[in-house]
Amino acid sequence: MNAQDELKIRDMEILFQPFHSRKLSTPTRIVLPAMTRGFSPNGVPTDQVAAYYKRRARHEVGLIITEGTFIDEPSASPSSNYPNFFGGASLRGWKKVLEAVHTTDCKIAPQLWHVGMARPFKGENLPNPELPPIGPSGIDVNTLEQTAEPMSIAKIEEVINAFARAAADAKRLGFDGVELHGAHGYLIDQ
Ligand SMILES: Cc1cc2nc3c(=O)[nH]c(=O)nc-3n(C[C@H](O)[C@H](O)[C@H](O)COP(=O)(O)O)c2cc1C
Structure with a gap:
């Protein structure tokens, strides 16, 4: 093995070392993204969802960011097959995910999500299909045409409160943090 290859292996090994900060310690430096x-x-989230995350936790992931999961605003989600982070049944499902992951030292944080104007007007699994999408400008992210009313100040406050409630629920359940989905053209990005 030449010196360059040895260096590469040493560089990789750092990923399997623990990470410590004031608020979060992880058993390795490998993070599963949302x-x-x-x-x-x-x-x-079903028992299979818990098993999926537990498999990752058992194989040296240090921190799991869950798939995007929806705040309690009726047009947050584009699909009823994506998980919610509100309501008894969904939160009980997430509690099982958390307990499965915490049988290891792996940490886990839900990614809190609202798709905003990226929600379609119709679709097979669209929750609350009678509701239009919401967004700060009401502009459709694909066509760039105005298809909905811009959000009112009251609606913005409602959404902020829904994000806050989800974060508080995550803390109450024992999650190690939260990630706000602020990317990829969804509501916060809009
Ligand atoms: C199947 C799939 C689903 C994804 N879902 C999400 C998601 O729910 N939230 C998110 O922020 N990113 C999502 N992403 C983006 C990944 O988190 C992203 O690809 C990862 O952070 C790696 O970053 P990179 O592609 O810039 O290297 C998804 C990516 C894939 C491949």
């Missing part, structure tokens, strides 16, 4: 799956019928 990846939407669509295996939570009616927004409820």
